[in-house]
Amino acid sequence: MIQGIQAQYGSAILRELFPHGWKSRAELAEILGLDRATVTRIVQFCMERGYLVEAEGGEAEHERLSLSEGEKLQGRPRVPLGIPDSLGYVVGIEIQREFVKAGALLPSGTILIEHFFPRKKDDELLEVIQEDVAAFIRTPPLTTLPLLGIGIAVSGLVDPLRGELFFSPTKERGATPLKIKEPVEQWFGVPVFVDNDAKCSCYDILTYGTGRERRHFLYVFCEFLESPEDPLTYERIGIGNALVLNGKVYYGKAFQAGEFRSVFADPQIPGQFGRASCGYYKDIRSNSDRRRLFIEELARNIAFIANFLDLEAVYMGGGIEIFRQEMTSCFEKAVADTWLYQEELPRTIPLYIAETDAKPAVRGAAAMVYRHIFEGPLHPELSIPTGLTYLEGLRR
Incomplete structure (x- = not known):
């Protein structure tokens, strides 16, 4: 010992x-x-x-x-x-209102096995984790490897210290904070980490992506939920941001850094974009003019942040890849338009858009756990051990 x-x-x-x-x-x-x-x-x-x-x-x-x-x-x-990958695996979970994704990530970053769980509208979030994820862990070859921990990514406002969800599309407005960490740890007997999905995606980039070489970048997590009645219409569009400064995810004073509402939004209209109605951008797949307006507005918001903070790069994922070409050109123009010294000191900021089959929140939720184990505590206030002490604790 x-x-x-x-x-x-x-x-x-x-x-x-x-x-x-x-x-x-x-x-x-x-x-x-x-x-x-x-x-x-x-x-x-x-x-x-x-x-x-x-x-x-x-x-x-x-x-x-x-x-x-x-x-x-x-x-x-x-x-x-x-x-070695034989050390064990971490389960990364992404929870959205309509589905749950789970993946078993090995230390090397390889996803050993993954699963998609559709959610019924009356499903309770914790019931999904307890039942579906428990069944997932019992799937070969996971039964032959040690479970090292569980990372959970949810959209909305999260307290990562307590592992509580304050608000999210996955829960009703006005409801009391939902305790996730405590019951899940009791069910599975391993440390559990809970965070916002955009912040989790940053952990994937920092751990296994090109972000290991960068210290300052923005991640934009775009959710496009198709309408079951009309595949060309989106039932919901959600934008989440996460910021990495000095090689660490920035949380702000109340863990709410990165929450997005367009600077062009009408204050009298709810929603992240506040354009004429909450559903103004829902037909952007079939309406090219409205799609162009949506992408330009999103690009200008992102470019302003990137220029203001002098970032090295911007990463995007979660669904925006279907608009890759338009997003790339609009962002390049927006960077130039929102940079005061473009004529004297021309600036470009690299934009990286995830591939269609990427699972940044699932991988990131698992990477979050690995970073805590191997690279020190995610938050100084966390009482969960790290390094050798963490691994030895799993053997007891």
């Missing part, structure tokens, strides 16, 4: 190797400023527990080390270490 400072060193080693950081014992000792004997002892413990593995000589793993031929020939060969 490793405790105290040794457990901290072990957590630091795991942090260096997550998610794809294959490194040798010597490299870890140098990076962390530890003697090799300490690193060797902790690595041996982690390998016996199944937290780490040595690469089996595969070229891909050795190429990541970028060792010179001289280094390879000096003394014992440097064997790369990594976190």
Whole structure:
């Protein structure tokens, strides 16, 4: 058993190797400023527990080390270490009013298995998690791997510390905050993390996407729910935003940063866009003029934020990919139009739109859990352990 400072060193080693950081014992000792004997002892413990593995000589793993031929020939060969997918899996859950998506994500970022659960209008949110997700976890091959945790993404206002949902399309207005974290932890016996769906999508980009190389970006989560009566009409359109500053998701003073309402909205009309009526943009698939207006309005809102905060990039997902070409051109123009110094200092901001089959909220909900385990607490106020202490706690 490793405790105290040794457990901290072990957590630091795991942090260096997550998610794809294959490194040798010597490299870890140098990076962390530890003697090799300490690193060797902790690595041996982690390998016996199944937290780490040595690469089996595969070229891909050795190429990541970028060792010179001289280094390879000096003394014992440097064997790369990594976190294996056999460590276990995290369940990522996306909950919307009309459906629930669940996916089992391995540490490498691979979705092992996924499922879509349609929701009936009278379904209670917690009942869906307790019954459908429990059945999902009993599906092979999940029965052969340890469950490491559960991440839940919901649209609306969330307190991630308490794991409570204050308002969302998934619950009635005026209802008391819905406790999600506490009952789900009791049912499944593992730590549970709950957050807004747009913020969860940021964790996917930060952990497994190009966001690992960026410190400041905006994520825009677009929901387009088709009408069951008319596939060319949207029953609901929802826009959620999340901001990453200095490599961390920004929450604001009350965890409500990123909530969207267009700066062009009529204050007398409800809804995120407030244009003539709540349903003004619902026919944008068939009405090209209205679609153009919608995309231009959304692009100008996003571009203003991106320019004002001097962001490196903007990511979009959740359904906007069907308007990829129009969105890209409108955003490029909006960035130029809302940048004061375009003539003197021309600016472009990269826009990345997810592929059609991407599941950013599901992956992000699971990535949120992995980031807590391997990269430290998501919030300083959380009392859930991290690193080696977290993994050891699951064994008790």
